[in-house]
Amino acid sequence: MTDLPPPEGLDRLEARLAMDMTLLELPAKPWVPGREGVRDVVVVGAGMCGLAATAKLILTGITNVVALDAAPAGREGPWVTFARMQTLRSPKQLAGPSLGLPALTFRAWFTAQWGEAAWDALDKIPKDMWMTYLVWYRRVLDLPVANNTRVTGVEAEGDLITLTVEGAKPARILTRHLVLATGRSGLGGFAVPAFLQGVDRRYWAHSADDIDFTVLRGKRVAVIGAGASSMDNAATALEAGADSVDMLIRRKQMPRINKMTGIGSQGVVHGMHLLPDAWKWKFVNYTAATQTPPPRSSTLRVSRHANARFYLDCGIVSVREDAGELLVQTTQGPMRFDFMIAATGFTNDFGGRPEFANIAPHIRAWSDGRQPGDCPDQRGMSEAPDLGPSFEFREKRPGACPMLARIHCFNDAAMLTHGKVSGDIPAISAGADRLVRGIAASLFAADVETHFANLIAFDTPELQGDEWTDSTPLLKERTA
Ligand SMILES: Cc1cc2nc3c(=O)[nH]c(=O)nc-3n(C[C@H](O)[C@H](O)[C@H](O)COP(=O)(O)OP(=O)(O)OC[C@H]3O[C@@H](n4cnc5c(N)ncnc54)[C@H](O)[C@@H]3O)c2cc1C
Incomplete structure (x- = not known):
């Protein structure tokens, strides 16, 4: 060594x-x-x-x-x-x-x-x-x-x-x-889906809110989304002792490829902003559509808990308070939770x-x-x-x-x-x-x-005037 x-x-x-x-x-x-x-x-x-x-x-x-x-x-x-x-x-x-x-x-x-x-x-x-x-x-x-x-x-x-x-x-x-x-x-600010607007804030938070996870101990928690913040919030709830954490993921498949990292280069850094509009749009549109996956370590941090569940193809139709809990209608049927975390990004x-x-x-x-x-x-x-x-x-x-x-x-x-x-x-x-x-x-x-006036006003000589002699008089003598 x-x-x-x-x-x-x-x-x-x-x-x-x-x-x-x-x-x-x-x-x-x-x-x-x-x-x-x-x-x-x-x-x-x-x-x-x-x-x-x-x-x-x-x-x-x-x-x-x-x-x-x-x-x-x-x-x-x-x-x-x-x-x-x-x-x-x-x-x-x-x-x-x-x-x-x-x-x-x-x-x-x-x-x-x-x-x-x-x-x-x-x-x-x-x-x-x-x-x-x-x-x-x-x-x-x-x-x-x-x-x-x-x-x-x-x-x-x-x-x-x-x-x-x-x-x-x-x-x-x-x-x-x-x-x-x-x-x-x-x-x-926070992107809040329409189905959560109007629902009492006691029952839900955005993933970037200041959430007191200790109160989620023993609770049934739903997390919306399949991005990095979804996993990080789900893991934090599980580690705080949540009874269960259900990941409600609208997509049929988990996003698995972080597309833009595949072409990351100085070309992208310096060239993207000079592309025609249609190309800029195409890049951003494609990466948004394919979605950045959550990091592997964050996903494992969730899935290592037996009380974590991943529901794919599970779009949310409506959310409302019902008898002191949340009644969530999903494309997979109704579900009940004590608290929901919306990892739904920003707007x-x-x-x-x-x-x-x-x-x-x-x-x-x-x-x-x-x-x-x-x-x-x-x-x-x-x-x-x-x-x-x-x-x-x-x-x-x-x-x-x-x-x-x-x-x-x-x-x-x-x-x-x-x-x-x-x-x-x-x-x-x-x-x-x-x-x-x-x-x-x-x-x-x-x-x-001002800069031009400073140019004109600047009068510090570089030459002192003693570096040469003027030969014009000699020329005059010669031609006289
Ligand atoms: C959970 C999470 C994880 C991330 N992980 C990574 C990662 O691993 N790698 C990566 O490259 N990027 C990551 N990012 C992206 C990340 O946001 C940026 O890398 C970084 O925080 C961007 O810095 P910023 O200065 O733009 O924003 P911020 O770090 O969010 O700073 C913005 C600041 O503006 C202040 N502010 C806003 N409005 C006002 C106002 N009106 N008056 C005064 N102050 C104001 C806020 O207080 C805040 O401090 C992550 C982002 C999140 C949310």
Whole structure:
């Protein structure tokens, strides 16, 4: 057995990161002309995407930025809140939000502390460990994040955007650009099937709700769906002592192939957003129709319990309260439960996002004129926002809400226009790069007069005037 070097420790890793950044001249020098009391960019959300976007802005010399998150520090995103899996689905070696800096990767962070042998032994990344890594990422880059701060309103103010903010320090914040890194439910909320609407909330929860699983002990639980969250919630209920957990799955077969992983490449990352509409639609439509399977480990975590049952081809027709329990009519017949968990995903329905009520009616969606070809709509695909090249919203009616050109949709809802570069771990650095290039170009263009005036005003000589002599007099003498 070869002797492996001992872990270098976080201090040495951080020193290495600092040196790498020096070698690359990062962060770039600040270059955006300041405006009193105005942020250049505010990022809403300090989950992985918000942190990557904030870091990339600062590395690009756009430094008057802040990320705001409603959650307390260290509790942003799903990882230690409603994510009920044990490990990430993503492979451990992904470069994730490291923005091209090797010392900023999860792998560097992990091996610095626990070494190469532990890395080899690690299968998937425990979800809490991923959160700890993101906390380190934020600290080591010294990112400006205000936690316990919820954005509750967005309004136009001249060429600026005003945010109303509640929480630690209620305030109004003026900004030139706004990035919505608000996560999976970022432009809407939980997708709740029609058959559950109106049913007393004592009897059901969405999988992303804060569920007290201890009260499910001894109860008959139904979980709708066959995705990762269905399995994770079912397993958590079983482990909490549920009497039984029935998986109600509409499909005739379990989805078994994670299609997009089969063609994952830099071609997909950089090429998808430039494809014609019909091709973008075809890819998203096909992957939605074939559905991402739950991870094998999550499925086994459920099926290892004798009191877990999988019902396929089991569509739900209606749900109602009956004698203190749920009476569920399914395509397989009636069933009775004490509690139901709807692992039914998220939606772009702005009704779930009052903070965006001012902009929502003006946002152009795919249904407003994109050319999706002849594939059918899957789960409201046509309601996805129709974004510009830097994730900026576009107006439904030109001139009705010009600030949309400076509001960037850097969350899952961007997928149909941009591919998967603003939600999941694999391509988040490429997404942050695309976003920040666009914002940098827009800020530069908006300030072009100042930059030109600075060009004219710049008068630091490179030559001192003593480096040469003017030979013109000699020429005159010769020709005289
Ligand atoms: C259960 C679960 C498991 C997942 N597992 C994986 C995985 O293994 N691999 C993978 O690549 N992806 C996974 N994902 C996808 C995952 O969502 C992303 O990888 C990651 O969380 C995306 O980061 P984000 O910053 O876009 O969103 P989030 O991490 O959700 O962060 C959004 C943040 O925005 C804040 N916010 C929202 N609205 C406001 C507001 N109005 N004011 C202030 N703050 C606001 C929220 O508080 C939140 O912290 C998983 C998702 C879920 C739900």
